[in-house]
Amino acid sequence: MNEQQQPSAAAPSGAASPVAPHGAGGLPVPPPRRGADWMFGGVYGTVLASALLAALDQKGGEVTPFYDASWVLVTAATGALAHGYSHHMSTHQTGSLWRRWRVLSRVLWNEWPMIAATLPTVLLLLFTGLAHWESYGVTAIGLGMNTALLFAWGAFVAVRVGYRLRSALLMGLGDTTIGLAIIVANALIK
Numbered sequence: 001m002n003e004q005q006q007p008s009a010a011a012p013s014g015a016a017s018p019v020a021p022h023g024a025g026g027l028p029v030p031p032p033r034r035g036a037d038w039m040f041g042g043v044y045g046t047v048l049a050s051a052l053l054a055a056l057d058q059k060g061g062e063v064t065p066f067y068d069a070s071w072v073l074v075t076a077a078t079g080a081l082a083h084g085y086s087h088h089m090s091t092h093q094t095g096s097l098w099r100r101w102r103v104l105s106r107v108l109w110n111e112w113p114m115i116a117a118t119l120p121t122v123l124l125l126l127f128t129g130l131a132h133w134e135s136y137g138v139t140a141i142g143l144g145m146n147t148a149l150l151f152a153w154g155a156f157v158a159v160r161v162g163y164r165l166r167s168a169l170l171m172g173l174g175d176t177t178i179g180l181a182i183i184v185a186n187a188l189i190k
Contacts, residue, residue: 039113039153039156039157039160040113040157041080041110041111041112041113041114041116041117042113042114042116042117042153042157043117043150043153043154043157043175044114044117045076045113045114045115045116045117045118046117046118046120046146046149046150046153046179047146047150047178047179047182048075048076048079048114048117048118049072049076049117049118049120049121049122049142049146050121050142050143050146050147050150050179050182051182052068052071052072052075052118052121053068053072053121053125053139053142053143053146054139054143054182054183054185054186056068056071056072057135057136057138057139057186057190059136059190061135063128063134063135065125065126065128065129065133065135065138066125066126066129068125069121069122069125069126069129072118072121072122072125073115073118073122076114076115076117076118077115079114080108080111080112080114080115081108081111083111083114084104084107084108084110084111085104085107085108087107088103088104088107088108117149117153120145120146120149121142121145121146124138124141124142124145125138125142139186143179143182143183143186144183146179146182147176147179147180147182147183148176148179150172150175150176150178150179151172151173151175151176151179152172153172153175154168154171154172154173154174154175154176155168155169155171155172155175156168156172157171158171158172
């Protein structure tokens with residue numbers, strides 16, 4: 001047997017198979033998201049919520065927390081759909097119409113973490129509307145909360161994918177710098 005005909009070594013116990021399961025027509029179907037993949041959506045959604053919170057707060061403008069909360073959700077859903085659709089189109093494979101729709105629906109469903117990660121900001125804005133808080137305080141609290149969430153997401157993702165605690169905490173600090181950059185940009189722009 002030459003090198004090309006030799007069977008490959010079996011994957012270690014507990015390791016994910018590199019070959020995706022086959023759907024109708026024998027073509028691979030994208031596997032469900034693994035831990036690090038859905039956690040990526042959490043980081044992305046938290047950054048998106050922070051940027052929207054900073055952008056929607058207009059100094060001297062009318063406080064509109066319910067409007068702002070709806071725009072955070074609409075933007076997150078639109079971003080998730082665009083991200084999933086573009087990912088699907090960039091990896092497009094031939095197959096039946098039914099299979100393509102099934103793959104697209106799975107890819108779009110896998111974007112839910114981005115939307116879910118914006119919920120703390122949405123809930124804060126809804127509470128703000130009910131409690132009639134000042135917008136400046138809400139923006140500061142929301143940006144601080146999201147910066148802390150970015151640290152938690154970064155450290156948690158790093159631990160989940162196998163980094164040691166010290167390295168994971170450093171990665172959490174790396175994600176924290178994104179939140180701090182949004183805070184600084186918000187202060188400079190306004």
